[in-house]
Amino acid sequence: MSDTKPTKQEMGRRGFMRLLGELSATAAVCSGAAAVALQNTPAAARTEAEFPAKGPVPGYDWTKHRWAFGVDTTRCIGCLRCVEACKVENNVPFNPNDYRTWVERYVYLEGEDKPRVDSQDDPVNIAAADIPTNYRFANRYKGDKVEKSFFVAKLCNHCENPPCVQVCPVGATYKTPDGVVLIDKNYCIGCRYCVQACPYGARYFNEETNTADKCTWCYHRITKGLKPACVEVCPVQGRIFGDLNDPGSEINEFIRTHRVRVLKPWTGNGPHVFYNEIDSEVS
Amino acid sequence: MGTLVHIASYVASPYSGYVYPNETVLPWGVLIVIYPYITGLVAGAFIVSSLYHTFRLENFKPVARLALISAFAFLCFAPMTLLSHLGHPERALEAIWTAHWTSAFAAFGYVAGFYAVLLMLEIWFAFRADIVAMAQSAAGWRRRLYRVLTLGSYDVSERALRYDHKWATALAALGIPAAAGLHGYVGFVFGSLKSREWWSSDLMPIIFLLSAVVSGVAALVVIYVVSSMVRKTKLDQKCMRGLAWVMWGFLIVTVVVEGLEYVEMFYRRLEGIDVIEQLITGPIWAGLTIQALCSVIPLVILSGLLAWRTQGRTLTFWMSFSAVLMMVAVLAMRWNVVIGGQELSKTARGFLTFYPPLWGREGVVWALSLFASSFVWLWFLVRLLPPWERAETAEANPETSGVVDGVPAWESARVSEEGA
Known part of the structure; x- marks a missing residue:
């Protein structure tokens, strides 16, 4: 080692480098600590703490409700009024790539062990509509021997542990205290990670707003005491909506009086849309 | 007829069987293919530079600094692919200022930012003697530029160069886990999603990391060979x-x-x-x-x-x-x-x-332009900070080679260090 004293210049540079080193080390420690602290706080708890106590809607206390949805597949007739109502009510782009809700048709033909599945979005069904926005299921199995068939309405499951919320890099999508998963359009950066993360295909990228979009259970309606548009228009009460906190609600009655299941339970997402009378082919 | 036009204009990806209606447009296209690819090149190039700077494998000395510059050039363009893909690129920095910590994407800004700072520091230490020499020998705006790049430090004494080398070694060592983290994270972005059968895998981060190194080393070989052809050197x-x-x-x-x-x-x-x-x-x-x-x-x-x-x-x-x-x-x-x-x-x-679109923000042309730009940027950086070995450069242009008392600065630092 040289025993000459460091020059003033060298001291300056050394000092500068030491400062840089210290600053980056401090920054790393601080950000690490902050990351650990934030990781230890559940996302839901954090969001709840950040929100106004009773929610942003005047006259509506979101801590008093716990919404849930039911689909009675024994009632659904596949009329698709729900799909149309949803598009109109929520300004969903009228193209066949964006839906907040849709209906699937499961048909088991004689001699086949797997169902044939289609939705109103199938080109054959789109072609069957007189105008594209008039959704309908084409009578494509005419002449076939159908052994079993049923319709299944699909929508956002407003999960207990939503993977879409987990992956959002900016927290633009969040779960409200009343159990609804919402998207802040003014905050979403449009990375589409949430669209990928949803195992139910409930999200789409809205080309008009350049943000992610999905079903909100018509939050603007339910906070005013109304039902979601799809529930409202269903002519056969195939869609049930209500408050789990209210023992007398329709959804509680539906869950109590039917054997229900949720979709893709293995994901651990904890969906809040309950289905009755569907077989394991529905996912 | 109207219906047919309706179908033709909106069904972006043809499909067979049953797919969810919202799936007919693929959320991630060519840009998100290029993104992990460019990020991978960073990791691979950096590993080669560390083989010399940290593990002292002398064989890699001729490419060690070229590898550093290449890694930095690619790292500058990796975020560009993500930025181009965003629906609201003007909100991109929200992922840093108001990061949602459970998101793998939120880590990108921090991991890449940390890595960029680390690379810049390492480049500065590895090139400091050259920068000082060029600040003293260049003229005009180049002189001013190199003077700024010296950050006010002109000391190229043995002791100072040894100090530089020590820092470069330490940063190169720190860079290895950082490089592994950067690319392991990219694999995590895909592997951690339970929604997709083909992605959900524990091995995804490892496979991404290993293949990243493969592509990065390969890219470096191509860059080294091409640059030697252009410079007509052996x-x-x-x-x-x-x-x-x-x-x-x-x-x-x-x-x-x-x-x-x-x-x-x-x-x-x-x-x-x-x-x-x-x-x-x-x-x-x-x-x-x-x-x-x-x-x-x-x-x-x-x-x-x-x-x-x-x-x-x-x-x-x-x-x-x-x-x-x-x-x-x-x-x-x-x-x-x-x-x-x-x-x-x-x-x-x-x-x-x-079917990838050719034009537009998500198109092949734009994605390839971004990828090609990283090489143009690399060319510029190499012109700014020539990474070639000093002895070689000294022969070509003794005035700008950082030669101190007849011995290249880098060599003198190493010789004295080995002696100490």
């Missing part, structure tokens, strides 16, 4: 053989780990394996074939080159050929993962076929 044979060993080593581990992933998947035969089989033999068979051939052929060539101790032009030609194939293999792998994963519907009942 390639360092020891360095080339060293690089051949690195390519071969990482390639063989990558091929084995990827092979294990497939073997395990098919042996377990969990629910959904039938659609995976259909995906492999259907939508992505061409991509997988390219990936497999471009992995196995270089493996055979490199094994031959190493076994027969090939030297000279034959080594250069076959190594360059292998390197290009390996770069193609890894690009194909990125495509097969990113696009392939989305071509298999979340319903596990249908498949989509992705």
